[in-house]
Amino acid sequence: MLPLYILAALVSTAVAVKPIHSHNDYTRAVPLWTALNLSIMSVEADVWWQSSQLFVAHTSGEIDKSKTLDSLYLAPILGIINGSISSPTPISVQNPLQLLIDFKTDGPTTYQPVLNALQTLRAGGHLTTYANGQLTQGAVTVVGTGNTPLASVIAASSRDLFFDADIRQLYSTKPGTGLEWGPEIAPLASVDYASVSSVAQMQELVRNAHDFGIRSRFWDTASNVATWNTFWAAGSDWVNADDVLAVSNAWAVFDS
Numbered sequence: 001m002l003p004l005y006i007l008a009a010l011v012s013t014a015v016a017v018k019p020i021h022s023h024n025d026y027t028r029a030v031p032l033w034t035a036l037n038l039s040i041m042s043v044e045a046d047v048w049w050q051s052s053q054l055f056v057a058h059t060s061g062e063i064d065k066s067k068t069l070d071s072l073y074l075a076p077i078l079g080i081i082n083g084s085i086s087s088p089t090p091i092s093v094q095n096p097l098q099l100l101i102d103f104k105t106d107g108p109t110t111y112q113p114v115l116n117a118l119q120t121l122r123a124g125g126h127l128t129t130y131a132n133g134q135l136t137q138g139a140v141t142v143v144g145t146g147n148t149p150l151a152s153v154i155a156a157s158s159r160d161l162f163f164d165a166d167i168r169q170l171y172s173t174k175p176g177t178g179l180e181w182g183p184e185i186a187p188l189a190s191v192d193y194a195s196v197s198s199v200a201q202m203q204e205l206v207r208n209a210h211d212f213g214i215r216s217r218f219w220d221t222a223s224n225v226a227t228w229n230t231f232w233a234a235g236s237d238w239v240n241a242d243d244v245l246a247v248s249n250a251w252a253v254f255d256s
């Protein structure tokens, strides 16, 4: 079971969030802004550590030197939070953004550069942080996926880069010796939908994640209204969207 202080933190910071995640967000017409225009508060960037920079691209062959984690995401996010850039949807503790950073290059090598890149947001006090046994909601929750090294995430005494757990293994594994899965390590747990055998299994996985206070996400799903509705009906928290406008329209109907 979750310690009470974590449950209390979850309750006190709960906000109504549109259950939509902008998958490979950097491929949108305008990265970050296409999602924010639709009040979609979860975005994902694939990140490559190369030539001492963190580039955002799908493959290493597609690296464009102007597209870095900072230029596409971190700088505009800071500007929106500090009011120097106006946004159709605010980013704040009350309306937080989840930023998924998909480590494409080696995990242990990429980890420290990502932490360094987060320094301006950290210095402003804008990151969700776990320290001294307390999870404190910030305007931005950063979750590492892909090659993100779990051991490094756990070793951080003040943690503001969290982990995307394997939703199938929450009950069968522990994140580390003497530790339990929870939002202070993994606010999010995901899996490739191809490895889920049935809707019933998906529903069970969503319940499992919620038992641990963790939000669920399935990727590589079919892209149609019936599928999205099945996930929302199961209480799945972040429906993976490639066509963010279509999913947003479907949510408006489902939610009404």
Ligand SMILES: *[C@@H]1O[C@H](CO)[C@@H](O)[C@H](O)[C@H]1NC(C)=O
Pocket: 029, 030, 033, 034, 037, 088
């Ligand atoms: C965001 O919405 C505004 C106003 O509706 C529109 O002018 C702009 O093109 C949109 N931007 C994106 C990236 O969707």
Ligand SMILES: *[C@@H]1O[C@H](CO)[C@@H](O)[C@H](O)[C@H]1NC(C)=O
Pocket: 074, 075, 076, 078, 079, 080, 082, 083, 084, 124
């Ligand atoms: C506000 O954000 C902008 C854009 O990232 C940045 O250049 C500026 O230094 C920030 N100002 C403060 C006070 O954080």
